[in-house]
Amino acid sequence: MPLYEKFLGRSRDDFASLEDLNRNYKVHIHDDFNYGFDVIDVLAEEKPDGLAMMWVGADGEERRFTFRDMSLLSNKAANFFAAKGVKKGDMVMLVLKRGYQFWYTLLGLHKLGAVAIPATHLLTAKDYVYRCNAASVKMLVVTGDNDVTEHVDEALPKCETVELRAVTKGKEVPGWIDYDAELAGMSDVFPRPEGEGKTWAKDMMLMFFTSGTTGYPKMVWHDYTYPLGHLLTGCFWHRVEENGLHFTISDTGWGKALWGKIYGQWLGESAVFTYDFEKFSAPDILGKMEKYRVTTFCAPPTMYRYMIKEDLAKYDLSALRHCTTAGEALNPEVYSQWKNKTGLKIFEGFGQTETTLCCWTAFPWMQPRLGSMGLPAPGWRLTVVDPEGRECPAGVTGEICVRTDEAGGGKPFGLFSGYFRDDELTKKSWHDDLYHTGDTAYKDELGFLWYVGRIDDVIKSSGYRIGPFEVESALMEHPSVLECAVTGVPDPVRGFVVKATVVLAQGYGGSEALTKELQNHVKHSTAPYKYPRIIEYVEELPKTISGKIRRVEIRENDQKKQ
Numbered sequence: 001m002p003l004y005e006k007f008l009g010r011s012r013d014d015f016a017s018l019e020d021l022n023r024n025y026k027v028h029i030h031d032d033f034n035y036g037f038d039v040i041d042v043l044a045e046e047k048p049d050g051l052a053m054m055w056v057g058a059d060g061e062e063r064r065f066t067f068r069d070m071s072l073l074s075n076k077a078a079n080f081f082a083a084k085g086v087k088k089g090d091m092v093m094l095v096l097k098r099g100y101q102f103w104y105t106l107l108g109l110h111k112l113g114a115v116a117i118p119a120t121h122l123l124t125a126k127d128y129v130y131r132c133n134a135a136s137v138k139m140l141v142v143t144g145d146n147d148v149t150e151h152v153d154e155a156l157p158k159c160e161t162v163e164l165r166a167v168t169k170g171k172e173v174p175g176w177i178d179y180d181a182e183l184a185g186m187s188d189v190f191p192r193p194e195g196e197g198k199t200w201a202k203d204m205m206l207m208f209f210t211s212g213t214t215g216y217p218k219m220v221w222h223d224y225t226y227p228l229g230h231l232l233t234g235c236f237w238h239r240v241e242e243n244g245l246h247f248t249i250s251d252t253g254w255g256k257a258l259w260g261k262i263y264g265q266w267l268g269e270s271a272v273f274t275y276d277f278e279k280f281s282a283p284d285i286l287g288k289m290e291k292y293r294v295t296t297f298c299a300p301p302t303m304y305r306y307m308i309k310e311d312l313a314k315y316d317l318s319a320l321r322h323c324t325t326a327g328e329a330l331n332p333e334v335y336s337q338w339k340n341k342t343g344l345k346i347f348e349g350f351g352q353t354e355t356t357l358c359c360w361t362a363f364p365w366m367q368p369r370l371g372s373m374g375l376p377a378p379g380w381r382l383t384v385v386d387p388e389g390r391e392c393p394a395g396v397t398g399e400i401c402v403r404t405d406e407a408g409g410g411k412p413f414g415l416f417s418g419y420f421r422d423d424e425l426t427k428k429s430w431h432d433d434l435y436h437t438g439d440t441a442y443k444d445e446l447g448f449l450w451y452v453g454r455i456d457d458v459i460k461s462s463g464y465r466i467g468p469f470e471v472e473s474a475l476m477e478h479p480s481v482l483e484c485a486v487t488g489v490p491d492p493v494r495g496f497v498v499k500a501t502v503v504l505a506q507g508y509g510g511s512e513a514l515t516k517e518l519q520n521h522v523k524h525s526t527a528p529y530k531y532p533r534i535i536e537y538v539e540e541l542p543k544t545i546s547g548k549i550r551r552v553e554i555r556e557n558d559q560k561k562q
Contacts, residue, residue: 004234008025021365025379027231034192037111043071049066051065054271055100056276058277074108076108076190082112086138086164089114094117097253099252101180108190110224117206118258119131121143133161135219137162138161139163139165141167142167142168149171153173167179207222225413226356232356233259237357244271247288300327300328302328302493304325321344325348328495347368355416359373360377371450382402392443394444404433438458440452460488461494466488468551472485474521475521477521485551
């Protein structure tokens with residue numbers, strides 16, 4: 001019996017229909033639930049030799065981790081942090097790419113009660129200053145790859161709360177702790193804390209920074225029930241198999257990694273496949289799927305677009321049973337070609353950093369409707385409302401909201417607990433028993449949702465979420481820029497690419513040389529993937545009477561040009 005049945009009280013195969021699932025899906029937990037102890041340690045006892053993760057390095061190195069390995073290593077990690085003075089509630093940022101250290105380090109923080117903040121290795125010094133100060137980060141654990149330590153050290157004089165820094169892979173840097181070496185010397189026994197150190201289901205466990213359009217990144221925090229929100233993700237939507245091998249393509253700096261590389265997959269007792277590649281290559285990924293016999297797979301539409309360009313007949317994908325996608329809308333042609341070449345459908349899902357999977361096309365009960373987000377997932381009462389909060393009729397576009405009134409079941413598992421240190425923003429987004437997602441859609445007569453766009457203009461490019469404000473702020477630092485607006489332009493490969501519409505300061509003229517200079521400036525001022533691939537120079541920006549930039553008009557003009 002897979003462990004997830006303990007929390008649902010029944011097998012997923014016992015649900016006779018989607019109606020049955022929606023009506024009877026219910027998660028049962030104790031008020032001191034902790035994924036580290038109540039899932040990983042239980043799996044370590046029940047199937048100690050069961051494969052938890054197959055990790056493959058860019059150079060071909062292989063590492064196999066059993067559930068017992070993860071249990072013992074997470075105990076070592078918890079003891080390491082405790083020995084360094086990290087306590088329950090302290091903030092620890094993890095910048096570990098796809099390094100295997102991420103998994104047991106995250107679990108160790110869960111057991112200790114410290115708050116984990118996953119972050120991308122693409123951050124610059126400026127990004128670290130803001131994030132460390134905003135969240136009062138006490139410690140960072142980072143990869144020895146790339147130039148992460150250099151960026152952190154550059155930021156450190158302005159980081160008011162950072163006390164400790166640890167680096168993996170034996171990288172020797174003055175002032176940095178050798179994480180792997182010190183972890184090896186720690187005890188692999190860590191008793192469940194009691195008293196003041198005890199963790200509770202409603203305590204803060206995890207925090208993400210997510211891009212917005214009207215300010216710096218928001219701090220989204222989740223409690224200890226968050227992993228159980230991914231019962232739907234892993235066990236039902238990904239359809240992971242006991243003793244199978246699930247592959248979600250994501251860096252651990254992004255929330256998608258927690259959707260597809262740990263919580264729901266291990267609740268379903270499937271191993272996860274982690275390939276620590278440097279640059280995506282469709283032939284390389286397909287070769288790994290063939291070699292390691294991947295059984296379930298999830299990737300953003302961008303990557304499927306690259307993969308269908310390959311001769312899929314060259315690869316033995318016979319072990320593959322189920323495919324999913326999220327992050328952006330799936331192109332019907334991609335769906336059709338993948339199905340024609342593999343015989344497998346691609347099931348879409350929708351969610352945010354603030355949620356887990358809340359809208360889906362669910363195997364085996366639903367035929368994917370090309371272009372649709374699907375139906376609300378069990379436990380998630382989604383509604384589409386107008387600006388006054390009234391439910392929109394079928395076919396009318398409105399904002400997707402989550403109902404959270406107690407009479408209807410309250411806050412669903414996986415919904416965030418608020419924006420850290422920003423009660424005003426929390427109340428603005430979540431009021432009158434409605435959490436406002438900021439995404440717009442319309443419902444059809446059957447209840448399927450059809451995505452329209454993001455209210456706050458966040459750009460989704462190759463699976464990344466990019467907030468225009470950060471890019472605009474970087475551009476405005478350049479002396480040639482008087483004002484600017486950043487929008488997304490549809491792209492057949494990346495979904496959208498970042499475009500900057502720029503008004504130049506007096507004495508400057510638009511040129512290819514200036515475009516290159518501005519692009520490089522953004523790459524050095526913020527995470528490089530955010531730079532504008534298109535820059536258009538104009539005399540003035542379209543604005544409202546009150547002086548606000550009308551990005552919608554820019555997008556409309558771009559569509560007319562296509």
